[in-house]
Amino acid sequence: xxxxxxxxxxxxxxxxxxxxxxxxxxxxxxxxxxxxxxxxxxxxxxxxxxxxxxxxxxxxxxxxxxxxxxxxxxxxxxxxxxxxxxxxxxxxxxxxxxxxxxxxxxxxxxxxxxxxxxxxxxxxxxxxxxxxxxxxxxxxxxxxxxxxxxxxxxxxxxxxxxxxxxxxxxxxxxxxxxxxxxxxxxxxxxxxxxxxxxxxxxxxxxxxxxxxxxxxxxxxxxxxxxxxxxxxxxxxxxxxxxxxxxxxxxxxxxxxxxxxxxxxxxxxxxxxxxxxxxxxxxxxxxxxxxxxxxxxxxxxxxxxxxxxxxxxxxxxxxxxxxxxxxxxxxxxxxxxxxxxxxxxxxxxxxxxxxxxxxxxxxxxxxxxxxxxxxxxxxxxxxxxxxxxxxxxxxxxxxxxxxxxxxxxxxxxxxxxxxxxxxxxxxxxxxxxxxxxxxxxxxxxxxxxxxxxxxxxxxxxxxxxxxxxxxxxxxxxxxxxxxxxx
Amino acid sequence: xxxxxxxxxxxxxxxxxxxxxxxxxxxxxxxxxxxxxxxxxxxxxxxxxxxxxxxxxxxxxxxxxxxxxxxxxxxxxxxxxxxxxxxxxxxxxxxxxx
Numbered sequence: 001x002x003x004x005x006x007x008x009x010x011x012x013x014x015x016x017x018x019x020x021x022x023x024x025x026x027x028x029x030x031x032x033x034x035x036x037x038x039x040x041x042x043x044x045x046x047x048x049x050x051x052x053x054x055x056x057x058x059x060x061x062x063x064x065x066x067x068x069x070x071x072x073x074x075x076x077x078x079x080x081x082x083x084x085x086x087x088x089x090x091x092x093x094x095x096x097x098x099x100x101x102x103x104x105x106x107x108x109x110x111x112x113x114x115x116x117x118x119x120x121x122x123x124x125x126x127x128x129x130x131x132x133x134x135x136x137x138x139x140x141x142x143x144x145x146x147x148x149x150x151x152x153x154x155x156x157x158x159x160x161x162x163x164x165x166x167x168x169x170x171x172x173x174x175x176x177x178x179x180x181x182x183x184x185x186x187x188x189x190x191x192x193x194x195x196x197x198x199x200x201x202x203x204x205x206x207x208x209x210x211x212x213x214x215x216x217x218x219x220x221x222x223x224x225x226x227x228x229x230x231x232x233x234x235x236x237x238x239x240x241x242x243x244x245x246x247x248x249x250x251x252x253x254x255x256x257x258x259x260x261x262x263x264x265x266x267x268x269x270x271x272x273x274x275x276x277x278x279x280x281x282x283x284x285x286x287x288x289x290x291x292x293x294x295x296x297x298x299x300x301x302x303x304x305x306x307x308x309x310x311x312x313x314x315x316x317x318x319x320x321x322x323x324x325x326x327x328x329x330x331x332x333x334x335x336x337x338x339x340x341x342x343x344x345x346x347x348x349x350x351x352x353x354x355x356x357x358x359x360x361x362x363x364x365x366x367x368x369x370x371x372x373x374x375x376x377x378x379x380x381x382x383x384x385x386x387x388x389x390x391x392x393x394x395x396x397x398x399x400x401x402x403x404x405x406x407x408x409x410x411x412x413x414x415x416x417x418x419x420x421x422x423x424x425x426x427x428x429x430x431x432x433x434x435x436x437x438x439x440x441x442x443x444x445x446x447x448x449x450x451x452x453x454x455x456x457x458x459x460x461x462x463x464x465x466x467x468x469x470x471x472x473x474x475x476x477x478x479x480x481x482x483x484x485x
Numbered sequence: 486x487x488x489x490x491x492x493x494x495x496x497x498x499x500x501x502x503x504x505x506x507x508x509x510x511x512x513x514x515x516x517x518x519x520x521x522x523x524x525x526x527x528x529x530x531x532x533x534x535x536x537x538x539x540x541x542x543x544x545x546x547x548x549x550x551x552x553x554x555x556x557x558x559x560x561x562x563x564x565x566x567x568x569x570x571x572x573x574x575x576x577x578x579x580x581x582x583x
Contacts, residue, residue: 102562235550304527307525327568327577328566330566335578336578337578338577339502342502344504347504355503356513358501359501359503362498373524376532377524378539379537382538
């Protein structure tokens with residue numbers, strides 16, 4: 001048998017259930033893989049060696065007791081924005097450097113219930129604000145395909161961990177593309193579920209009307225397996241939806257025939273790297289050969305999505321981040337009066353991008369600017385959602401490249417926040433409209449991965465998985481591995 | 486089109502309880518001006534009569550099940566992360582009076 005760390009989550013779980021090897025052996029193999037590769041990749045903020053092994057032994061006991069666990073012995077890496085009781089949650093920020101979570105996030109608990117074992121917490125842009133991981137207060141994570149390049153962000157650590165085969169599954173959060181963009185740049189699968197699909201209990205909030213938790217995997221089958229455990233209403237999160245969760249495995253083999261894929265040509269025309277475009281067109285041809293029909297659609301307001309997003313998301317962030325006041329938890333910088341203590345604490349605790357967004361968000365909510373910026377952006381958000389509703393009258397999913405370019409170099413965009421924001425041009429519209437989106441590896445451009453994105457109707461992740469599985473049966477882009485060994 | 490000066494940034498930073506250095510004020514003023522210029526594109530759109538969308542929730546969040554009391558965090562746990570707590574309370578510098 002080949003090394004455990006090369007296997008998919010589906011295979012690992014089946015073998016642990018079949019007692020071919022133990023959960024402990026599975027976890028040990030992945031911890032060894034982390035030890036061998038993470039000094040270069042730096043995906044993890046913290047690795048849980050002893051605890052992971054002892055939790056793996058508990059999974060072995062459950063398997064021995066006859067429990068049929070869908071993720072038996074599967075290692076998962078968790079973005080450090082999700083709580084694990086008794087362990088730090090830093091959000092990549094100095095302000096939470098010493099914070100210890102008092103409870104476990106529902107999303108993490110669901111994976112553990114299904115037999116998964118958390119191997120560690122992954123690096124991220126501070127408070128999930130960024131597209132490169134360079135905004136982590138601790139260190140930048142590298143792209144496993146080229147260590148001089150960014151893995152994307154904000155869930156860059158979780159994406160790099162799966163790309164480097166340190167774990168077959170990981171969790172991220174996606175507010176404007178923070179799962180799909182790093183998935184594309186690291187050459188793996190990343191899913192942002194429909195708004196409301198996954199409980200956010202225990203997720204540190206960035207922009208509450210946009211945030212959603214989702215999985216990274218190397219195959220669509222694994223992403224669907226993880227989603228099956230993750231999805232569903234949670235009484236602890238009032239925004240989690242009471243929608244039924246279909247059996248995803250049942251539709252993975254249905255093929256692309258009969259599905260209509262909409263392509264918004266006018267939207268994707270500008271700023272697209274020619275090599276990425278070539279791979280995108282080839283992917284559409286592959287899907288056509290698999291029986292999908294390609295139809296033109298229009299998203300006339302989508303070019304305004306980045307502007308809309310940075311007005312809405314920063315407004316919400318400025319409100320959510322008001323809680324870091326040095327009183328109830330987190331860093332406190334002592335000062336002679338409370339107001340100065342707030343200011344000093346937040347100045348010392350937050351990095352530049354977080355401050356920039358708090359200031360922009362406070363500005364657009366402030367007297368005299370609210371109507372022109374915040375309210376107008378919310379109205380444009382309605383127009384963007386209507387565009388999608390109209391497009392879905394003509395198609396079952398919308399295809400675009402996930403990002404306009406492959407991974408960029410460290411430092412390339414750090415001095416120009418606007419250029420960094422434009423890395424999310426194709427991912428942001430789905431967040432504004434609350435729709436599910438998936439990114440799939442669609443080939444290499446100059447040795448660097450590019451991503452193909454499908455956006456679906458609300459709560460129709462099943463069609464995204466079905467299309468993705470058909471694409472991965474017809475192609476082998478998802479089998480390419482970064483040159484780490 | 487709003488004109489973002491260092492005074493604007495200073496005012497907004499005060500509202501957000503952020504102390505900024507002179508260098509940060511200068512840089513943020515420049516960058517915010519640039520971001521708002523980019524965002525200016527939405528000013529040309531016709532939004533007359535369009536309802537603002539404040540939430541991506543695609544179903545009503547109204548819950549129908551009876552509200553049953555559930556155990557929450559113990560007080561000691563909730564206070565456990567506080568930088569300064571005593572006698573079951575969060576402690577802060579004196580707020581009222583000199």
